[in-house]
Amino acid sequence: MPPTKSHYKVVIIGTGPAGLTAGIYAGRANLAPLILEGSQPGGQLTTTTEVENFPGFTAGIQGPELIEVTRRQAERFGSEIAQETVTAVETDSRPFRIGFESGGSITADTVIVASGASAKYLGIEKPEMIGRGISACATCDGFFFKGRDVVVVGGGDTAMEEATFLTKFCSKVYLIHRRDEFRASKIMLQRAESNPKIEILKSTVVDEIIGTPETGVTAVLVTDLKTGEKRELMVKGYFAAIGHKPNTDLFKGKLDMNDVGYLKIEHPTTRTSVEGVFAAGDVADPIYRQAVSAAGEGCKAAIDAERWLATQGIH
Numbered sequence: 001m002p003p004t005k006s007h008y009k010v011v012i013i014g015t016g017p018a019g020l021t022a023g024i025y026a027g028r029a030n031l032a033p034l035i036l037e038g039s040q041p042g043g044q045l046t047t048t049t050e051v052e053n054f055p056g057f058t059a060g061i062q063g064p065e066l067i068e069v070t071r072r073q074a075e076r077f078g079s080e081i082a083q084e085t086v087t088a089v090e091t092d093s094r095p096f097r098i099g100f101e102s103g104g105s106i107t108a109d110t111v112i113v114a115s116g117a118s119a120k121y122l123g124i125e126k127p128e129m130i131g132r133g134i135s136a137c138a139t140c141d142g143f144f145f146k147g148r149d150v151v152v153v154g155g156g157d158t159a160m161e162e163a164t165f166l167t168k169f170c171s172k173v174y175l176i177h178r179r180d181e182f183r184a185s186k187i188m189l190q191r192a193e194s195n196p197k198i199e200i201l202k203s204t205v206v207d208e209i210i211g212t213p214e215t216g217v218t219a220v221l222v223t224d225l226k227t228g229e230k231r232e233l234m235v236k237g238y239f240a241a242i243g244h245k246p247n248t249d250l251f252k253g254k255l256d257m258n259d260v261g262y263l264k265i266e267h268p269t270t271r272t273s274v275e276g277v278f279a280a281g282d283v284a285d286p287i288y289r290q291a292v293s294a295a296g297e298g299c300k301a302a303i304d305a306e307r308w309l310a311t312q313g314i315h
Contacts, residue, residue: 003082003106008034009314010305011098011108012079013086014247016043017291018281019114020070020079021298022305026112027077029306034106035074035081036098042067043116044282045291052143054291063131066291086115091254091274109314110276110305113255113263114298115247117282117289121240122153124206133217134209136240138162139290142169145237151176151220153206154241160188162241167197174233175200176222209238246283255279262286270301276312278304 010026010033012019019035026033045051045063052060061069075081088099095107119136126134135141138152142165150170152163155177163175175192180203182189192198203225211217220233246261256264256273263272263279270278280301281294309315 001082002084002100002102002104003034004080005034005106007095007107007109008032009109009309010034010112010302011036011096011106011110012112012114013089013098014038014043014114014116014281014283015041015067015071015081016045016114016116016281016294017067017070018116018283018294018298018301019043019112020067020074021295022112022114022280022302023074023079023081023298024070024077025299025302026305027074027079029302030078031302031306031309033079033302034108035079036084036086037081038115039085040116041083042071044119050144051140051291053140070295086250089250089254091251091277094276096276109312110278110309112270112298112301112305113248113251113272113277113279113283114281114294114301115250115283116294117244117246119240119244120242122206122242125209125238125240128213129209129211129217132213133211133236134238134240136244137289138165138239138241141237141239142166145170147171148236149234150174150237150239151206151233151235152239152241153177154243155179155182155184156241156243157184157188158243159241160184160192162239163192163198164188164195166239167195170197170237173198174220174235176204176206177202178205178225179203206238244282244286244289246286248283258286260286268300270297270304271308276305276308278308 085101090097278301280297
């Protein structure tokens with residue numbers, strides 16, 4: 001459904017935990033927000049099978065189901081959700097103008113950017129296997145691999161951190177890097193090297209991930225680039241740890257961001273470099289990237305937007 005109005009007090013870009021929670025709070029403040037779904041409705045949680053670390057669900061909940069119940073909660077309080085993908089946001093004049101892929105546009109007094117981030121993958125991962133043995137978040141999914149052997153791919157601090165974290169649950173962690181040298185900091189590398197559960201395979205690439213959505217990952221085929229030797233690692237999990245890319249390309253040159261693309265906010269608020277524009281969730285969080293922390297930021301962004309609107313005499 002396209003938007004029903006041409007102007008909104010609050011427009012939220014993104015329907016992950018941050019965007020939907022912002023919708024709940026803005027809706028309860030009688031601001032009648034518009035939430036825009038984008039090209040991946042629900043964000044990264046829609047590719048997650050079991051979520052066990054979100055408060056309130058003692059038996060866990062499926063990622064898509066968590067998004068659906070939060071969506072219904074946002075709608076209950078008056079949020080309007082539109083199936084539109086944003087292609088342009090004009091931030092240099094007020095009200096802000098937001099353009100859509102469909103060709104239409106609307107205006108907004110405030111904008112909450114909650115468009116999330118996308119995990120980087122090597123390109124060999126089957127999309128239907130993500131969340132079924134393939135993951136890009138050890139903190140989210142490590143628990144499901146208790147007593148199993150897994151593979152982590154990457155050479156930076158993220159890879160070292162993920163591999164070390166997984167040793168809390170896994171019997172063995174293969175840390176695979178295509179180069180002979182790691183770009184990780186010395187302390188993180190030393191921590192991984194000294195862990196008896198981690199086997200580091202340098203100058204090695206992953207050729208294939210074996211498995212189906214029904215069986216999960218059953219093995220990973222790798223090649224030693226120096227010797228040409230091929231190995232089959234009998235593992236149950238594959239973790240991509242080559243980083244995340246925040247979905248902020250729309251805001252290049254418009255909002256301050258770091259060299260990777262994460263939006264800069266004025267902590268402890270969610271204010272960006274443009275008055276009336278706020279950011280919540282993974283677009284401004286290179287550290288935690290959790291559903292619960294994103295939801296908390298969505299709450300903060302809605303309250304920040306409500307208070308900013310009040311200073312402008314808009315209620």
